Amino acid sequence: MDIWSNILTGFGVALSFENLVYCFFGVFLGTFFGVLPGIGSLAAVTMLLPITYYLEPTTALVMLAGVYYGAEYGGSTASILLNLPGTPSNAVTCLDGYPMTQQGRAGVALFSTTVASFIGGTCGILALYALSPIIVQWALAFGPAEYFAVMIFGLVAAATVTQDAPAKGLAMVVLGMALGTVGSDIDSGVARFTFGYFELRDGLSFIALAMGLFGLSEIILSIREKVNAPFIQKVTLRSMIPSRDDVRRSVGPVFRGAGIGGFFGALPGTGPSIGTFISYAIEKRIARDPSRFGKGAIEGVTAPESANNAAVQAAFIPTLTLGIPGSATMAVMMGALLIHGITPGPQLMTQNPDIFWGLAASFWIGNLLLIVLNIPMIGLWVRMLKIPYGVLYPAVICFICIGVYTVRTSAFDVFVVLGFGLLGYALRLMRFELAPILIGFILGPMVEENFKRAMLIFRGDFTRMLERPISGTLLGMTALLLVWTVWTVIRNRRRGVSGGLAALKGTGNRNAD
Amino acid sequence: MTTSFTRTCATAIALIGVAIFAQPALANFPERPVTLVVPFAPGGSNDIVARQLALQLGEMWGEPVIVENRPGGGATIGTGHVAAQEPDGYTIGIASVTFTMNAAVQTNIPYDSRNDFTPIAMIGQVPLVIGARPDIPATTPQELIEYLRSRPGELSYGATGVGSIQHFAGELFNQRAGTDVQVVQYQGGGPALTDVMGSHIEYSIGSLTQMLPQMNAGNIKGIALTSMERSPAAPDVPTLHESGLEGFEILQWWGILGPRGVPDDVVATLNGAINEVLATDTFKEFLARDGGEPMPMNPQETAAFIAGNFDRWAEVAVAANITEQ
Numbered sequence: 001m002d003i004w005s006n007i008l009t010g011f012g013v014a015l016s017f018e019n020l021v022y023c024f025f026g027v028f029l030g031t032f033f034g035v036l037p038g039i040g041s042l043a044a045v046t047m048l049l050p051i052t053y054y055l056e057p058t059t060a061l062v063m064l065a066g067v068y069y070g071a072e073y074g075g076s077t078a079s080i081l082l083n084l085p086g087t088p089s090n091a092v093t094c095l096d097g098y099p100m101t102q103q104g105r106a107g108v109a110l111f112s113t114t115v116a117s118f119i120g121g122t123c124g125i126l127a128l129y130a131l132s133p134i135i136v137q138w139a140l141a142f143g144p145a146e147y148f149a150v151m152i153f154g155l156v157a158a159a160t161v162t163q164d165a166p167a168k169g170l171a172m173v174v175l176g177m178a179l180g181t182v183g184s185d186i187d188s189g190v191a192r193f194t195f196g197y198f199e200l201r202d203g204l205s206f207i208a209l210a211m212g213l214f215g216l217s218e219i220i221l222s223i224r225e226k227v228n229a230p231f232i233q234k235v236t237l238r239s240m241i242p243s244r245d246d247v248r249r250s251v252g253p254v255f256r257g258a259g260i261g262g263f264f265g266a267l268p269g270t271g272p273s274i275g276t277f278i279s280y281a282i283e284k285r286i287a288r289d290p291s292r293f294g295k296g297a298i299e300g301v302t303a304p305e306s307a308n309n310a311a312v313q314a315a316f317i318p319t320l321t322l323g324i325p326g327s328a329t330m331a332v333m334m335g336a337l338l339i340h341g342i343t344p345g346p347q348l349m350t351q352n353p354d355i356f357w358g359l360a361a362s363f364w365i366g367n368l369l370l371i372v373l374n375i376p377m378i379g380l381w382v383r384m385l386k387i388p389y390g391v392l393y394p395a396v397i398c399f400i401c402i403g404v405y406t407v408r409t410s411a412f413d414v415f416v417v418l419g420f421g422l423l424g425y426a427l428r429l430m431r432f433e434l435a436p437i438l439i440g441f442i443l444g445p446m447v448e449e450n451f452k453r454a455m456l457i458f459r460g461d462f463t464r465m466l467e468r469p470i471s472g473t474l475l476g477m478t479a480l481l482l483v484w485t486v487w488t489v490i491r492n493r494r495r496g497v498s499g500g501l502a503a504l505k506g507t508g509n510r511n512a513d
Numbered sequence: 514m515t516t517s518f519t520r521t522c523a524t525a526i527a528l529i530g531v532a533i534f535a536q537p538a539l540a541n542f543p544e545r546p547v548t549l550v551v552p553f554a555p556g557g558s559n560d561i562v563a564r565q566l567a568l569q570l571g572e573m574w575g576e577p578v579i580v581e582n583r584p585g586g587g588a589t590i591g592t593g594h595v596a597a598q599e600p601d602g603y604t605i606g607i608a609s610v611t612f613t614m615n616a617a618v619q620t621n622i623p624y625d626s627r628n629d630f631t632p633i634a635m636i637g638q639v640p641l642v643i644g645a646r647p648d649i650p651a652t653t654p655q656e657l658i659e660y661l662r663s664r665p666g667e668l669s670y671g672a673t674g675v676g677s678i679q680h681f682a683g684e685l686f687n688q689r690a691g692t693d694v695q696v697v698q699y700q701g702g703g704p705a706l707t708d709v710m711g712s713h714i715e716y717s718i719g720s721l722t723q724m725l726p727q728m729n730a731g732n733i734k735g736i737a738l739t740s741m742e743r744s745p746a747a748p749d750v751p752t753l754h755e756s757g758l759e760g761f762e763i764l765q766w767w768g769i770l771g772p773r774g775v776p777d778d779v780v781a782t783l784n785g786a787i788n789e790v791l792a793t794d795t796f797k798e799f800l801a802r803d804g805g806e807p808m809p810m811n812p813q814e815t816a817a818f819i820a821g822n823f824d825r826w827a828e829v830a831v832a833a834n835i836t837e838q
């Protein structure tokens with residue numbers, strides 16, 4: 001079996017007129033839905049699923065895949081322009097993307113995102129081509145103990161995403177983890193912190209949480225601050241092109257992001273968000289001047305976006321080759337295949353090679369279409385910011401409510417948005433960072449579940465977790481990271497509050513400025 | 514222009530009015546789209562079965578059947594939503610064996626599972642299979658039981674939550690085989706299966722639908738079926754019943770329910786239409802592909818079947834000590 005002939009077959013399938021049209025259609029619709037606040041890739045794919053019933057299976061999948069990564073990409077637009085993250089991964093993009101908008105650099109942010117996403121996506125696809133069988137074997141070596149170790153590592157790395165006051169950041173991670181405990185405990189069935197609401201049995205909705213904390217609180221803040229169209233944007237092509245400095249800063253982070261995202265995306269038990277969190281944390285760690293992060297650092301946008309798109313593509317590896325979806329969106333895509341009578345799984349590559357390779361080729365074409373489609377659109381999106389807030393914000397609130405309602409057809413979640421909008425507003429007034437809440441919320445329950453699973457399997461013997469090569473190594477790295485962090489703090493204390501820390505003072509206030 | 518438009522509208526409204534009042538309620542069921550509620554997120558077996566059924570019903574009726582996913586609360590939110598709707602047949606829901614198991618396990622459900630629903634029709638059933646890790650030192654059910662007995666209190670199996678079908682099957686198996694294997698809960702059959710494939714746990718007892726592709730690829734060992742007879746989809750896999758655990762039967766099934774008080778003629782129409790879909794080759798092949806088969810029943814048989822399940826799982830839950838704390 002020659003891989004090149006497979007790839008050629010794939011492009012032959014993907015470049016058929018029909019597939020090309022539907023790919024474009026899917027990418028376009030996906031971007032459109034993704035830009036709408038509150039509608040993430042899951043909602044977009046679910047809504048468009050029925051359309052694909054009457055299509056050829058390959059065409060249906062090509063279109064749905066286009067919707068999927070189109071929506072993931074579109075979510076970053078709303079994050080950058082309006083501080084409205086549609087998915088957990090996009091929450092990371094808000095951190096530096098929104099400050100860039102506030103500095104009048106929205107065009108640059110969107111342009112860089114488009115290019116970074118394309119590079120990340122391409123790397124993910126290359127991994128899909130070349131490494132699928134190897135990655136799958138390797139991913140199976142990850143059991144509960146290994147996932148626990150990865151998540152703990154992610155959590156510790158994430159704690160460093162925070163700005164100046166480590167205690168405040170840590171408090172927010174813990175708050176996020178606490179919010180993550182709401183819902184039925186999987187081992188006992190006990191409903192925790194549901195206060196008798198059946199809607200809370202499956203936990204708080206992430207979308208509602210993120211929309212409230214980030215989007216709604218921003219809007220409430222704008223009432224108080226009485227902002228008058230603060231960022232006048234020039235929408236010339238020149239204003240979108242990143243400067244040489246931007247490019248220089250981004251090259252390394254984009255490729256590191258692609259690697260990290262591809263790695264985590266291929267693990268069936270993680271989903272794309274962890275890769276983006278970790279890639280952001282790593283860039284901040286190794287940056288010469290970490291204080292730039294959170295204030296519009298370009299690599300704070302390009303690295304996680306590249307990681308996100310690489311993860312999105314790599315997430316197809318376990319779905320297509322094992323038949324095990326890595327995320328809820330992937331589960332819907334698998335459902336689409338099943339409806340067409342194709343069982344995704346170990347035999348897909350041999351039994352339906354045209355589907356497998358056609359899909360892989362269409363991913364790349366779709367990513368290319370994303371660039372073609374979106375670069376001319378950037379001007380349009382940025383112009384949106386010229387809409388007076390009195391018109392824009394009520395419309396955004398409407399979209400948030402509709403989006404959040406659609407995800408679970410639940411009016412309850414709309415009230416959750418309201419509650420978290422108020423909480424987010426209060427926390428911002430007190431100069432707390434909000435991103436760590438989301439990280440704790442996502443990773444906390446995964447850490448808990450995998451830890452409990454591992455302890456059940458090992459019959460409570462923690463040392464068996466340390467004996468296993470992967471989990472042992474990861475836990476060791478986590479310990480080193482902790483020691484290093486503590487040591488850095490002590491060293492800085494000894495030197496007095498020196499340059500670096502002094503520069504950090506006040507940076508945590510950007511949200512409330 | 515405007516007047517003629519207004520007049521057209523008025524005429525149309527009048528005609529609709531006539532249509533509503535002049536027609537007997539049921540001359541032509543359905544006269545508008547029917548909603549089929551799935552109490553799970555898209556992508557699971559309930560969702561896939563519901564979507565296939567909806568597709569074919571819609572084609573047959575010429576009215577769309579809209580699949581509405583209302584996940585949450587371990588299916589109680591979506592199922593509760595069905596119970597609260599107008600009993601006119603325009604909102605129906607899919608229910609699976611889990612619906613009758615939940616009633617036995619969950620202490621606090623927002624509806625009366627036995628009395629708040631109108632059983633309408635059965636869809637189909639699929640056996641479960643013990644899917645074991647690829648390197649387990651056993652091939653036959655007898656060897657598996659022997660191996661499990663030789664290491665009591667050391668081994669684990671995967672299930673998908675307290676009172677899930679996998680949990681019921683696993684505890685029933687422990688009880689009947691006299692083994693002591695620890696349950697480990699996962700967020701869905703997929704993750705549990707991954708851990709079996711990676712040899713992190715010994716086995717998971719899941720639907721043939723999910724296991725078959727992995728069995729064929731050699732990623733897991735299909736040791737035994739939980740049905741009374743072998744399945745045409747996996748003819749080489751023995752049943753537990755024939756391997757010494759006589760009468761061991763636990764099947765995944767799906768049925769259609771409405772809110773309490775759907776009129777008998779509407780139930781009959783729906784039942785007839787669903788059974789017509791079940792009889793098509795398309796639907797049979799759809800189920801057979803994954804080892805399932807249609808189970809056409811009239812409304813009375815459906816009601817009796819579901820009532821029987823309530824009784825059976827209540828007994829098993831007590832005997833195997835499956836409860837929510």
